[in-house]
Amino acid sequence: MSFDDCFEEEQINKGFAALRGVDAPDPRQAIAARLQPKRNRLIPALSLAAAVAACVVFALVLRFPQPVIKHGIASVDHKRNAVIARRMPKPVLVAMVPPPSDPQVGDGQPSGAGLADAPSRRFFTLSYRDKETSVKPRKGDICINSKDGAVMVWVPAGRFLMGSSDKDISAFLKEHPEKKWTAEAFADETPQHEVRLSGYWIYKCEVTVKQYRQFCEETGRTMPVEPAWGWQDDYPIMNVRWDDAAAYAEWAGASLPTEAQWEKAARGTDGRLYPWGNEWDASRCGETRLGEIHPVGSIPTGASPYGCMDMAGNAAEWCSDYYQDNYYSQIATGSWIDPKGPATGTERALRGGGWYLFYYPANLYGRSACRSKTDPEADEGAGFRLAR
């Protein structure tokens, strides 16, 4: 045995030898179970998706010229290069606005006029506004970023409660006595304070692999490290460094959300704990097992009050702010208007429950007020969405 193969100290060698004995579980059943339901779920999901896709194609290609918006009224906003859907019981925007130079949109001409005479008006109405008309978005409005095709939802200006109250933290600690955590571990989320934000658009879903690939192709950047399940177009992009996320934002004409923007989009204005309410429900953020993420926006029951998806699961998301654990207590005494985080720092804020975090009690990171941080160079599992 060479020096490399052991320590000089016999006790150490004995210690290592003793560590070789383990009582390992047989994981075959669990693995089979984790592979099986996925397959079963996939078939109906694919069938449904195929049926929906067929209906959409039928409606778009055979019945209606573009743009088509079902069950609602839309307006074309040339400045934002977007269609804004209005007064829709369930906003579904199926048209993307081409660049202003595109003759389909026209210049001051009601490009949607022909649609008003479409045979089945009960399906949609498309109203057109002159480009001079200023459009004031309202809650429920959505638009599309023509650069990457991402749907954005409008979060109106106003106040909301940011951070966790002492009551929230005590309740959480009581739920998980076995973890022996103390309130100190949650100090960075306190004190809860009122923040006022201007209105903003935020991506309904996390940036996808497909969108990020387009960015890489156009800018000559390389894709991040591929996750174990490989790149799938409609999954969230992952393993992105903060700088790359910021570069994407610039390319897409938007920015990373501030922590405040992210949190308001996730929990609304009523101080709820999770995007859907105050009761934890793991099924609303997708799989709760390590390594199983899902296509963005595929779990509508997990939507936030503004319609944002996957804010308690899938990828953890970069924010624009530097992270500082006592930031809330520093400025809680003043007036909080559009806070942008500390001026300097070494770590950036991450929000949202990432798929990698579910070995904790899942609702630790699923809480909309939960803050986490990491070195901006670290990319493990990090994705993002944008705001504007």
Add this chain to the structure above:
Amino acid sequence: MVTELLEATDESVLVRRARDGDMRAFDRLVLAHSERVFRLALRMLNNREEAEDIQQETFLCAYRSLGKFRGESSFATWLYSIASHQCLSRIRWKLRRPGTDPVESLIEMPSEDGDPEEQLLASESARQVQLCLEALAPADRLLLVLKFVEQLSHEEIAEVLHCSEQSSRSRLFRAKRLFKEQYERMG
């Protein structure tokens, strides 16, 4: 030698069959390697629940990535490579939210028959070694676990870590020195 050759052939056949969707073949691979994956995870994380999770996740990753396994390294080192990455990732994630690490489990010892006094001594040595391992940086801990718990050769460690054999040697030398310093400090 002949047995080893047969085993190697068997394994490559199993891998090929598993890649073609034969779940029974994959089950056999899981059975053959589950203990080493679990042991690596347990010694890296010192938490049984997490180690079980990493064990399952490693095999799920392996199943999904079988198409990428070209047999350039052994199946075992390929699995070690996946498991190592899973462990390091998890440790890094823990650091993102200090103060909320899962509670450490007691150091797991095998239940063996034998002289109780010997067993107690071995148990104490193991406990101390595990504590020292935990005080090291995750990358150093991984090297020591691969070498002294899993008893891999430098060549195998180099395959697992995707580095040269020389680099594996020099990194291990450094990790051993740090471990000894820690061991003496904890005395």
